[in-house]
Amino acid sequence: MFVLLSQMSYQVTKICLFFPLALCLFLTGCGGKNPEAQFVSSKKRESLIKQAQTGKFEMDGQKVDLMGVDDYMKELFGSPAEMVVWQRLPVDYGGIQGEVIESNGEGQLTVQFNESVDAFSTPQPAYWMTGEDDNQEFTVTSYDPVTKKIVVQGDFENRPKKGTSFILNPGKRLKQGYRLYMEHCLHCHGTSGDGAGPTAKYLTPRPRDFRKGIFKFKSTPFKNKIRRDDLSRTLQNGIPGTYMPSFKLLKDDESKAIIEYVRWLSMRGTIEDQMSAKLTTDYSKKSLAKEIKSKKGSDEKQEAKKEIIQDLLKELRTRFPKKANKISKQVSSSWKIVENDLTLIVLPKVAQPVYKRNSQEYRNSLQRGSKLFQTTCLICHGPKGRGDGENAERYHKNESVSPPRDYDQIGFHDSWGNPIKPRDLTQGIYRGGRRPLDIYRRIRGGIPGTPMPGADKLSDEQIWDTVNFIMSLPYKNK
């Protein structure tokens, strides 16, 4: 009897101890809201004084509320959960644009869409783009594709006039891109595309920071942005030799959506950076501290600080809005031009000659390529192409700090401040693609974000010789 009891109590004790502990552990996931995703601000914006970031001033008891860098970013891009679909940016947000032809009363409108639209599921959200109800949301509750009549419901006062344009389900593609990005890309590339997601710190090379707008492997010249086609190729093939996998198994429209979202993130990062850069010279924390330090006596110091804050107030009120406008126009056009101007695509005028394997012609081409390689390439890539050239094995200066000083690590560093080695060409791993055309593009255009220059003046034949030589390196007797 006692034995039974003691046995039972052992079980009971075990459960009584283990159970509540397990309960506490498992219940921690329940209830409560998961944290909202937030965009990370750039280093430049972090370096500004608070008033430049927020636009909020308090002087002599008076409060002034202007638009600081953060306010512009909120207005033009929003937050991950509240995205702004800004028509100025060349992003294919999705949604269908349309125009009111006739207003038939009682919420019925005859409309014309920009593209042919069959029946769609209703209700659908929509926004007025022009007219007196500009930026007002409404709902389309039914659509008749034959008569092109829609029935709308909304809180707008004026009957929409003829010619008022609207957009149906705006940002549909961006929303889809957001969801897919959060699912597939976020953990390496980060919520803001800053290349600092949770797994990023374990990876070498680091995931790309989109916010500079610099992309390495593209079909356009060094100084231009990347095209959608190039981003698509990267998604399809991944980047061999790095942790970027292939996303070939995504559907076509899914990968298109991710590409738009990445472009949007990149534009956001660039615009934030450049807006902050317009203010960092005078209104960064460092420069304010420097000014105050140069004055003697606390009265003088207070005066100096006050003067700087007042100048900032004037700047934010008068000149800065125009500067922000110009920056966003410039960024938009630089992304637009690579899609519209097909002459920007780097293509050889002379096709790669086809040689028979081991023919004398081929060997001559390798010889010529080797000669070209030895004139310049070996200084970084090494005489055998192993990436151990003398430039890769000296200390280089970090010029982005004042005064410039040596990097901690030997060798080159890329535009993101990470150490980078010249490619070991004997491995046969080509990150930007292994087609001869890809290697042609790396030589012709250089690789942005890295010290690799573009050989503008070499002839196509010379570059093809070099390409042949490079592609033969993995197979040379070592």
Add this chain to the structure above:
Amino acid sequence: MNNLKTYCSSGMILIILLMVSGCGKPGGGASSNVHIQPKASDLSIFEKKKGGGNNLGGGGVKASGGDSGKPGTFSGRIVIAGNPKDYGVVVSKGETVPDSAICSAQSIPNETLLVGKGGGIANVFIYLEEDPRDSDDEKLPLEAVSFVNVGCQFKPHALVVRTGQKIHVTNADPIKHNTLTSPEFNDSINKMVEPKDPAGLSLVYDQQEPKPVLVKCTIHSWMKAYHLPLDHPFVALTDKDGNFEIKNLPSGKYKFKIWHESNGFIETRYKVTIKGDVKKTIEVSTDKLALSGNTSSKVVYLTLPH
């Protein structure tokens, strides 16, 4: 049997709890609810704000209203107060460097701090950020400026240009060089400049930069120069004795920026009132030029010679 039953039941409860623990209101991430707000291309936030002009003192860059004093020239010298440290050379004669036959045939001086007669500092940029004129009636376009790769150095070491003005980059050496620029707002370029190619490379900055742009050769990593593109002509570069001159400044109060490559901005708000010609000698103390610290890169050879 009793044990098994207890274990099973507690196990079941734990499993159910485990499954339920994932529930919660969606927050960020792929499952969150996303709201879209469309905005038209042109927005009112880009317009100048109206507001009280009181308490805005401090003086901007534009000449104070109604002040029709005559324009003047701002000139003077920038001198060092204290003893400049000798920065030595970036490449010693005969040193093993890329293309040493050409590049280390002579030693290449370190041009980070060049001090001339009487302590005058060369290559200091002194400029206004904003154009003080309401309209300009200058004769543009300007002629192209020459920027040469010679003796594995850039000449000139410091250059001021107007936005849109062409910089003709050429290579007078028998070896290849490349030109890599790292501007803030303009496009960065990185192109090879072929030896003895008179056509060279054409470099244009479309936008004004807030501070001088670093220009480097990545093959010969000691080579560097600075370009400053501005929208207006109110800028000067000190000569080898530290002298500078900025002509035709409309009268008014100004805040000049003074920048030198050894330590960046010496001054961001150097105040000058122009009412006719103004001459100043600006003294820069050695700590503002950061003369301490390692100036030339360490050289370590990790591999055996090939």
